[in-house]
Each structure stands twice: as C-alpha cells, then as structure tokens.
Amino acid sequence: MKAILEGSHAVAEAVRLVKPEVISAYPITPQTHIVERLAEMVADGVLESEYICVDSEFSALSACLGASAAGSRVYSATSSQGLLFMAEVVFNVAGMRQPIVMSIANRAVSAPLSIWNDQQDSLCLRDSGWIQLYAEDVQETFDLHLLAYKVAEDHRILLPVFVCFDGFIISHTYEPVDIPEEKDVLAYLPPYVPFNKLDADDPLSMGMYATPEYYMEFRYEIDQAMGRALNVIKQAGKEFKEKFGRDYSELVEAYRLDDAEVAIVAMGSVCGTIKDAIDAMRAEGRKVGLLKIRAFRPFPAEDIKKALAGIRKVGVFEKNVSIGSRMKGAVGYEIKDALSDSSVQVISYVAGLGGRDIRIEDIKKMTDAIEAGNGDCFFGLREELI
C-alpha cells in the first residue's frame, strides 16, 4: 500500500507492523510525533503493546531493557538530550546483548540548546556497542526499522540498533511510502525468540559483574558480534529486496562514482541534496560522485575501500564535530583509516550543525574545496559573526 506519510508516522507504521510487546519512550522534539502516534494506536487497539509512559529517557530505555530481558520484543525512540540522558543505559543494553531497536530522530546537542538537526547525538555514542543505521529518506527510514529488528534479534548478533534519521528533515516531512502487508512483514521478521530470558521455570542471573579475568572477553565478544553484523545486515538487506523490492544489500551506496575523481562521503538526508548537486556538477562536466554510508556501526571499511578505489580526493560531510580533534569530524577518521593503504586525500567538513541549511550551492563549494585540497574545517561559517 502506498501512502503519503510524515516521516514520524511512517516510523510508527513500521513499529505497528513489527508488533513490539512493550514500548517505552519519553517525548522530545523532533521524536514526539512518533510516540504520539504510537500512543494513539495503542489507545485505539490498533497496536496491542504495553505502552509504558515513563518519567524520563533514562527510565524509558531501562524499562525496555527489563522487558527485553523478560523475553519481549521492545521499541523506543529518542533524540539529542534524551539520548544523552540515557547514555549509561545505552552502553548497558549493548553489554547485556538485548536486541532493542530505537529510533533516533537526529538532533543537535546543547549548549546552545537547539532542536534542529545534526548527527552529534548518535555519533557520540559510536563506541557503545549499538549498530547504527542512517536513512536518507522516509521510505528508507521505514524500511530500516524492519531490517533493524531482523538483524538485532539474529542469535549470531544480539545487539541493539539505532535507526537514525535526520530530525525535521525526515521526521516532519511528508513523502510517499510503500507500506507492506502485515503477513509479508511477518514472513520477513518472524516472532521474537529470545536467547536468554528471565523465567522462573529456568532461572538465570543476567548482568552479573565481571572481574579482570572475564571483562575483556565479554567486550571482545560484543565486538565480534558487531563484526558479524557486517554480513548479517547484508543478508537481511538481500532478503528485504527479495520480499519488498528495495535493495539494502549493501552497507554503502555509490552514486555516480564510476569514473569520478572526487567523492563526497555522507550519511542521512543530506545525501539527497548531494545527489542533486552531483547531477548539476556532472552536467558541467565535473567528475564527482557520492558515497552514502548506511551503516556507521559496524563500519564497512572494506566496502568503502572498494567503492572509493581510483578516487583521488575524498571529502567527508560531517554533521558532527569531534571537538579538539585534528580532523574535526568523527566520520572522516574512519574513512581515512579505511583508505589508509592508498594515497588518496581525505578531508573532513563540519557542516549543517544545529539545522544550518545545506543547499546545492554549498555542496558545489565543498567540491571546490575538496579539489583545492582545503578542509578539515567548519564549512559554511558566517564569517561576519566571528
């Protein structure tokens, strides 16, 4: 069924189809429309979940953890301050290997307070052990939720997933979305089978503490599972394509890269703008392409290396800033590392922070800078304010 839906409502539709037994979330702009819509669905009986209306994000994810440990599929959603407030639980959930899926409507972090979009919130939790997927548009946002549960709950993985999409730009935008049939979703994503659960008939202690004799191996196992996720995500993407037609069998997506000399690397909705800019630049004869990264964790270094083979200059569009680092953006380092055995130039551009608009013109200017080799900087600053 095709429908014109606001991004947030598309997410709610995905959650309805996934049928979590327990939902717990706390409202924060720009995630609110998701949780409001889910509350309506529960109130109308369209969705038969326990909806725990909690006191805080900290409790929201903690309640999800408890419900997941008790053997239920669960769902949560947050943004920015909310994600930071639950940060301690974020790490804990991954360590406890609970396959929770959480939507992140990406938003800048305070201070200064900003409700507008960048990707600082999810990126600063990159080391937490959560898989991080980034969507470009409403359809992909919808689709990645289904895929996320399939990957998370796979017993080879058992890791939680952030499904990230840009606040307002996706969460509050109406686009046509293809909503699959319930039975097809069920065929793609069978009911949840927990690996470990709290059960009086088969008691187990969960979340024990580890002495130095054990701690490292537990952390190693999490990293191993994350490594396995590279392929499991691809498999889940392939199966998705077979069932629903849209292709997520790769963790990165190349756009007009084949004969490109310059590549822009980006995640999320800005890829749409970049594609338009590339079309315009290609029309002017400039050999530029885009590499869109869908999975930031696990980081698909090998795929990136392959996709960018033959490129001379790479510019990374960073909707985050790693304050005090030399390159300034967190993504650039990983790209640079992926390409470390080639002589390609990798430059980071911190751009679009706190909702600063990115236009086709900006992408063209960024491409000029990449070609000139200028970068590792804040891009698009208002010089008159500094």
Add this chain to the structure above:
Amino acid sequence: MADRTLELVDSGHRACGGCGPAFAARLILKGAGERSIVCASTGCMEVFSTPYPQTAWKVPWIHSLFQNTAAVASGVEAALKRQGRDEHVLCICGDGATFDIGILCISGAFERGHNITYICYDNEAYMNTGIQRSGATPFDASTTTSPAGKKSFGNSRPKKDMPQILAAHGAPYVATCSIAYPNDVIKKVERAVNTDGPCYIQIHTPCCTGWGFDGSKTIDLGKLAIETGLWVNYEIVNGKIEKAKKVKRKPVEEYLRVQKRFAHLFKPSVNTEEIAKIQAIADANAEKFGIDLKI
C-alpha cells in the same frame, strides 16, 4: 504461601561474615518464593552475590545499573503482563540506590502503578564504595564523606522519610521491618508480593563493616535500634500508618555506644548535647508512631 524452608540464595556468596543484607536476601525470598524475578541495583548485595559466573541466586535475577532498578522492573512487569505470566517482580536495592540516585525511576514506577514490590535493604550508607553517606544515613553517623572532625559530629542531616514518600505516591502497602525480627520480614514481603500495585518495604540491615561492630552482633544491633526508637517497624496500608511495633524504650546511648560510626560522641568524653539531639529524634518517633509501651 511461599515455602519458607526453601533456600533461594546459595552459600558461597562473598558478603562479610554476619552481613545484615545477606541475611535479608534469604528472608526476602522466603517471603516472595521461588516464582519471583529479582531486579537488583549496583551495591554490596549485587557485588557479593554475582561475580561472574558464581551467582548465588536460584531465582531469575537481573542487574543493570545503580539507579534504574525500578524502571527495569517496570519493563519486566509489563512484559510479563503482555505474555500472561505470573511471576512476582521484586526490586532489591540498597539505600543509596533507593533514597538518592534511583528516586526518579522509583517515583515513576510507583506513580504508574506497576505491580512490583520494591525492597530497600537499608544499611544506612554506600557500603560498596567504602561507607559514604546516603540520604538514609542517620544523624551524626560518621561516614567517609561525613566524617566526624574538629568541626563536625558526622552526618548533619536526619534520615529521609522514604516510606512516607512512597505512601504519598498512593502505594497500597508500605512497610518497614528489621532483620532482627526475621519472621516479620518474611510476613511483610509475602503480603507485599500478594498485594496488587507497587509496594515498598524497607528493611533495616545492620552492616558490621560499615557501622563498626562485630558480625555476631548484627541482630542485637537491629534490636537495639528498635528498642531505642531510632528505627520503627510499621506498616502503611492505603496511606494509613498501622501496627507500629511497641517497645519499652531504652536510651539511645545504648545503641550508639556499641558502634564505631558513633564513637566520636563518646570520645574524649560523652557528648551529651549531641546525644540529646539523637534522643530527641527517638522521642519524636515514639510520639509519631505511638510505640511506647505503657507500663
């Protein structure tokens, strides 16, 4: 009724000899029974009972963080409800986890009315991290963050009234008890787990290491706290205080004198002024709860 002969906490745990909380853990599960799921907070009990893989718990048990136990339990309870399961959901948490850092999650869980029993084992300080004060530390107790000194008599604030706070949330059943009266603990836990809605139980659990007394005296200490009126065993049923245990009160000095955490009140000479303040706390308790036995 739960089978009281069952031992649901194994030997081999690493609590100090004579540990009040370790004793309490056994009693709690005698009251709650084997169809219980325990949610634990970071603290002494978690640490002494679950170094991987040597768990002492024979019932399902989960630990997440220091301050989120009530929220974790909310999720467990919601999941059980959705799955049509019947286990009792318990939180067993220290006073630090309860009075201080976890109060947001507890308040939320109680306000939402989850069917859980939240049990605080109250050893009156953060023992796991080295005896720092908490909101449950009694007036004038010397701890590592409220040390007695030339200008200090120890902890300068009275104990927070958690039972009233939770009763004010509309909890149908709130009770205090002490390991000094083991059957009372078992009975109250049993009542709580069989009461619909969020219930709160606060167990006085003397800690020989943190308070400074010999582990063989753990029960004696618990009794003295009650006999001096510094700890009162009572129930709050649907908001009304009931059944406060009556005693023939002893002077508070008898309780204070036997613990190192109050030793500064007796050195170099007896500090009658400070002890009078503590006596006043006991007197106020006696008045409020009507615990004085008329002879």
Add this chain to the structure above:
Amino acid sequence: MALRIGCAAAPGQARENKTGSWRVFRPVFDHDKCTSCGMCQLVCPEGCILTGDKQFNPDYDFCKGCGLCAQECPAKAITMETEEK
C-alpha cells in the same frame, strides 16, 4: 568454558566458592543442649546450617565463623572456638 552472552550464568555456581576458608572461629554445636528450635538455621547469613539426622550442623565448607548463630541460640548450644589451621 565459553562465556555466556550478556554476562549471564545459571544458578548453583556460587557454591564453587568455599567461603569456609575465611573462618577464624568455628561454631561448635552441642547436640545435647540443642532443642532443635531452628533459630540458628534461620539467622545464618550464609544459609549454611543443615539439618541432617535431625541434628543442626553448619556446613563448614561455607560457614564464615561470624558467630551470629552462637549469639542467637536460645539454648546456648553453640560455642565459638578458635579455628585450627
């Protein structure tokens, strides 16, 4: 031994930790004085007092020698003696 995902473990494993080695004093039970009231068994923080052959006896594998049982025994049937190592 492979790790169990999520730092989880099945019951029974604390018993591998024989806390009896901590003991400095050893509770010795006088079965003639004992009235089988069960108080010692109830109060032992280790839950390690057993009732075999209708007699109450500590499991010395786990008894930490805290002396709580001796302190609480109404019949004064338990004495704490220095552990011989």
